[in-house]
Amino acid sequence: MTSPIVPPPKKDPQQRTRIQTLPAGARSRAALGLTAAAAEGRFMLQVCAECGAVQYPPRDACSNCLSVDLPWKDIAPGGRLIAETTVRTSTSTYFRERTPWRVGTVRLDAGPSVICHVHGDVARNGPVHIINRLDKSGQGVLFALPAERTQNMEDDPQLRELTANPKFRRVLITDGRSENALALAQAFAKAEASIIFIGEAEGWRPYKHREALRAVPSVQLVPLDVTDTSSVTELAAEIGGKTDILVNNARFMRPGGIMARGDTVFARDEMEVNYLGLMRLAQAFGPAMLGRGADGGNSAAAWVNILSVYAYANMPALGAFSASSAAAYSLSQCLRAEMRPGGIRVMNVYTGPTDDDWHQPLPPPKVAPSALARAIVAGLKDGLEDVFVGDVAQDLIDRWRAGPKILEREMSENDGGGA
Amino acid sequence: MNVHAQKPAALIGDLALALASGAVEVIDLTHTLDPDFPVIVLPPEFGQCARFRMEEISAYDHRGPAWKWHNFTCCEHTGTHFDAPSHWISGRDVPNGSVDEIPAERFIGPVCVIDCSAGAKANEDFELTPQIIEAWEAEHGRIPAESWVLMRTDWSKRRGAEYLNMREDGAHSPGPTPETVKLLVDGRGIRGFGTETVGTDAGQGAHYTPPYPAHFFLHGAGRYGLQCLNNLDRLPPTGAMLIATPLKIRNGTGSPLRVIALVPSKDAQ
Numbered sequence: 001m002t003s004p005i006v007p008p009p010k011k012d013p014q015q016r017t018r019i020q021t022l023p024a025g026a027r028s029r030a031a032l033g034l035t036a037a038a039a040e041g042r043f044m045l046q047v048c049a050e051c052g053a054v055q056y057p058p059r060d061a062c063s064n065c066l067s068v069d070l071p072w073k074d075i076a077p078g079g080r081l082i083a084e085t086t087v088r089t090s091t092s093t094y095f096r097e098r099t100p101w102r103v104g105t106v107r108l109d110a111g112p113s114v115i116c117h118v119h120g121d122v123a124r125n126g127p128v129h130i131i132n133r134l135d136k137s138g139q140g141v142l143f144a145l146p147a148e149r150t151q152n153m154e155d156d157p158q159l160r161e162l163t164a165n166p167k168f169r170r171v172l173i174t175d176g177r178s179e180n181a182l183a184l185a186q187a188f189a190k191a192e193a194s195i196i197f198i199g200e201a202e203g204w205r206p207y208k209h210r211e212a213l214r215a216v217p218s219v220q221l222v223p224l225d226v227t228d229t230s231s232v233t234e235l236a237a238e239i240g241g242k243t244d245i246l247v248n249n250a251r252f253m254r255p256g257g258i259m260a261r262g263d264t265v266f267a268r269d270e271m272e273v274n275y276l277g278l279m280r281l282a283q284a285f286g287p288a289m290l291g292r293g294a295d296g297g298n299s300a301a302a303w304v305n306i307l308s309v310y311a312y313a314n315m316p317a318l319g320a321f322s323a324s325s326a327a328a329y330s331l332s333q334c335l336r337a338e339m340r341p342g343g344i345r346v347m348n349v350y351t352g353p354t355d356d357d358w359h360q361p362l363p364p365p366k367v368a369p370s371a372l373a374r375a376i377v378a379g380l381k382d383g384l385e386d387v388f389v390g391d392v393a394q395d396l397i398d399r400w401r402a403g404p405k406i407l408e409r410e411m412s413e414n415d416g417g418g419a
Numbered sequence: 420m421n422v423h424a425q426k427p428a429a430l431i432g433d434l435a436l437a438l439a440s441g442a443v444e445v446i447d448l449t450h451t452l453d454p455d456f457p458v459i460v461l462p463p464e465f466g467q468c469a470r471f472r473m474e475e476i477s478a479y480d481h482r483g484p485a486w487k488w489h490n491f492t493c494c495e496h497t498g499t500h501f502d503a504p505s506h507w508i509s510g511r512d513v514p515n516g517s518v519d520e521i522p523a524e525r526f527i528g529p530v531c532v533i534d535c536s537a538g539a540k541a542n543e544d545f546e547l548t549p550q551i552i553e554a555w556e557a558e559h560g561r562i563p564a565e566s567w568v569l570m571r572t573d574w575s576k577r578r579g580a581e582y583l584n585m586r587e588d589g590a591h592s593p594g595p596t597p598e599t600v601k602l603l604v605d606g607r608g609i610r611g612f613g614t615e616t617v618g619t620d621a622g623q624g625a626h627y628t629p630p631y632p633a634h635f636f637l638h639g640a641g642r643y644g645l646q647c648l649n650n651l652d653r654l655p656p657t658g659a660m661l662i663a664t665p666l667k668i669r670n671g672t673g674s675p676l677r678v679i680a681l682v683p684s685k686d687a688q
Contacts, residue, residue, distance in 0.1 A: 204457040
């Protein structure tokens, strides 16, 4: 079993905040396939299209037949630890600060032997379950978990380096008025977040679930309006240094494309909230989070954007909203690049239609607030960068990957083809 | 109106001196343009009143070393603001119905203040009725033509959610009945009507016939509105002068503005 982590002590104000160091981040272009798979928490390796040989490490030509047709495929995660060692010192600053560090070689049931980080509960020569996760450099690395669950296994210090588990962390949910705010707060309370700050815009206007929000353990309502720079700046000045996970659930949407509306008023509101809101939050909270990536057990860990999957391909019935989502998606890539030196994970959670007032006339399937909240907490526990919640989002990204132009043409028909 | 014994030049000169000496006091009837100040809330499928927002362009820094300035955005009807006739469908064909067309002399004039603060304190849906107007006139004299009439409710002292006082059946705040607005417009020929609440109409004004009677009758007759006024408790019932000059916005239906009143100083009396 793993020793359970304990609530981190209050910060010693005389100690310098530790600066985030990073594990080696250089990869070949071929090896970045592992990173792309890790972004979604998938264990994938190249599999030769001609001879079927599973490849490891990633390469440009098949180790068996020299074919260059090596598509990435999901691989069965089972294997056995055949060699292991515990590193007690290292020339890498990152690992030197984190020793002892367990590494080993696992023979996969799928064929090759892989080098991986090893969970403390894996027995010598024991069966393992391989996962592929992003490290603090944002690169895919393989990690061997025990094949059977062990007690407190999430608390393994090496595993925690690869995840953004909300346990004992302080979370800011930016929009308390959102219909998903209550489900998010409840999910983070269940995940044992130590404080759940919830931003509340326009306190002069009531909303129906306010009392229910206040009743969730560890919730603190704080004034925040992502369209108001002064409000964002003031809140960041107060709690930016103890915001470990920021979940931006602020969203403005109205139905309609270009000509149904005939003006730019709602489109401007969509950009103000969905795009500039993200920018304001990132400018205000980003620097403080960047500086706290290695700040102990409740270090800054992750930034979560909830985005419409129509960021990838415009849904004309929600055309202007889709465009603002695309802008936010693009900005999230910039944020990811800027957050990377601090080891802060930027996780985008993409949804199709959500179960709320603005999608009320749409038929199911729609993503329920509770499903969205579960996906966010699970994604943080897995340290993911990209999460597609629900059938519509998953179907759309599959079609986008198969052919964006084909998808664009499908989206212009009947409400998005298969969606 | 009686022709004043004094010549205009002497009148203005005396007023200027009285302002300088403090014998005439200037009261600011304006709320600060603040991002968190309430605006009217409509059903979300309708277009909404933009909140006041401000973005720094530079602040003596790398973006502009010796100067500080901001861009700000808002609606014509954000904060303490003026309603022009073209704001309402009843006033869409009124001549000189937009703020840029209104003659400047209409922005300054006499003002009558009707104190409804006790009633509004007791009843958040308090109605200004013709009987109240008539009782006020019995005490202070007939409301002169071309004067502003302000409904004092002390609503400007409310903060946060108490201001709009929004519930599931809508906002609850005081305002005039349709008959009252007709009396003021047709019977007295007022220039405009002003309130401390977010609109010239009551919070439940949509349920009158016609809906929003103050907007409907005032603007249909080419009269003006002022709302979100402040400090009305510092005005005398009569004898003050109101100055309300909206921004000269082309085809503007209203404008945030600084509303001030000139009143005789209590000390000088």
